[in-house]
Amino acid sequence: MAEVEKNILKPSKPSPWNDPAVRSMVFQAVALIAVVYFFYIIFQNTLHNMETRGITTGFAFLDKSAGFGILMSLIEYDESHTYGRTFLVGLLNTLLVTFLGVILATSVGFIIGVARLSSNWIISRLAAVYIETLRNIPLLLQIFFWYFAVLQVLPGPRNSLEWQETFFLSNRGFYAPAPVFEEGSGVVVGAFILAIVLIIAIARWAHKRQEATGQQFHTVYVSLGILIGLPTIVFFLSGMPIGIEYPELKGFNFKGGTNIIPELMALLWALSFYTAAFIAEIVRAGILAVSHGQTEAAHALGLRNSPTLKLVVIPQALRVIIPPLTSQYLNLAKNSSLATAIGYPDLVAVFMGTTLNQTGQAVEIVAMTMAVYLAISLTISAFMNWYNKSKALVER
């Protein structure tokens, strides 16, 4: 019956050149052919151009010895290592600055964002000045400022700024004492891991007990006690196997201790303070998005200020904050590539800079670098999507 009606109401079939289905097929076929042809032409040109310039194709260059030094490396590296290794060194340096930058930018950003909302006029004005100044100045300019106008004009290692003869700041970077793991230090590390496991167990137990009986447990204080106490006790019992190595001035520079090179410092500060200005605005918008009625309702239920924030306002604000926060983290990861301007050896500076100049393998190197950033972007956004989902409003 319905079939019959449908047939009656069916409009007359349009001519093929007016049929949307046919048109869409033709249109897509044309577009596909055009794109394929475009890439084919580019491919042919590239092959031809590389041949005339004597550039070989392929990834064989990755196994060749690089022959140049890198300022800073998280893994073992010297001139004799391969180009493939330079890729790894650069990648790790990029990941390091991204990781540190995300932590620093988030903490500064949240503080400034909350300060911007403060009922204290001076604090909120100061936060506004911070935000409006930093986010309207290009990041590259800020990196240059920190590097060339602040860190490069610091005194040399001999006259470096120091604090208690343990921390030193000079134009060679920041030096701090480093822990030295002697024999038997494994026990202390083991105790630390055990403490973390214990804390997780206690938190679970406390949560279960509160669900069942309503009794609360001072998880935070107990956890802190275990986290600090257990490794400390083991440390003293096992005869203090972890020592401290202080940086010492020898010749023209410091020896020993941990060193943060000025390039990393300048990049990290500029990246974090710049991104923090954006995060602050996001945090502010997120908190403002939770209506004041929620706070009032929580107070009416008898919750004090801090549980109100922790249990009512922040969980709701996070829902608004997380999506834009993700894109700020992505921006931070991508902006870390500006390292190349001041010579911090990140992926772009080492691999797309020095390695490309030495080998001339432009296509392979640019493609590899872009693929890495694409992968970082996709990973961060996948992780944040998962986190966002776990925080999202559960609707029936």
Add this chain to the structure above:
Amino acid sequence: MSGFTEIQSRAAPVSSTGAIGWIRQNLVSTPMNTFFTLIGVYLIYKFLPPLLDWAIFSANFAGSDEHACNSGGACWVFVKQRASLFIYGFYPSEQYWRLDAVFVLLAITFVPQFFDAFPYKKWFGIFSITGLPVISYFIISGGILGLEHVETESWGGLSLTLIIAFVGIVAALPFGVLLALGRRSNMPIIRTMCVIFIEVWRGVPLISVLFMASVMLPLFLPEGVTFNKLLRAMIGIVMFQSAYMAEVIRGGLQAIPKGQYEAASALGLSYWRSMTFIILPQALKLVIPGIVNTFIALFKDTTLVLIIGLFDVLGAVQSAIVDPNWPGVATEGYVFAAFCFWIFCFTMSRYSMRLERKLHTGHKR
């Protein structure tokens, strides 16, 4: 029963108006608040006077060479001496009037946008993204009407920054519209191609796009065809920017109620007609603040071109501060460049916020 007892009259309520009341409410309402006020005042006391002293009171304004800078404050003489380099780059100095003319044209077309009741405001806006770039190109590049031809190698400074940012945004607009429409299209192949294009460009940093444009683009071209450095950078920037633009415009397309699409179809309008006459005019108007925000981001990102060897305002500053004749003027140079960017970005962000408020009249929460 005792008789009448006298009650002590209460003290007058704490003033909640005027300067005193304002201070009570905003600065010292609780002990914590007072503490924060003290911190704030301390910060201001610690940083503001030295800053003002450096920038204004003991700064050097008069003079013509590095010997004029002897008071320990900022050396603005340096900025004054190098201003033409910072603004015009290496453009021939007898031709500066051409860049000035473009600046004036730019101001004439954009200033009306800040006034609500300016007559023909819309046409000024449309001219600024259609006619203006073409006219400006011929004025700056020359080669016609007796104007001397100026090679792109000598373009530089703030004018180059403005040129790159402006071309980037104007050229990215049509591509962005097409990509956004493609991403929302029903045709799977077109949609996939647009999604891949957008996500790839959005996922990589601009610097790698610029590197690609400067080292890979020459390999892609057939033999004998060469693009100059500026054109290569611009191709990279436009591709990158059109991906961001597409996402902004997609937001606008999604905000248009479905009824509008259906009504357009019901009127018998074809796809392109319904887009050009019904959907896009509404969607684009909605996303003007978003477009302005992308423009701000692009404007700041133009500084990256100095890494591939173009000479924008930051590049000009960077080259001037290493001049051995002017030692220790890095901060002054950066402050000048920062000020240039700040003025533009801050004005534009205020403009976009104002526009947002204006556009959100009906459905404000």
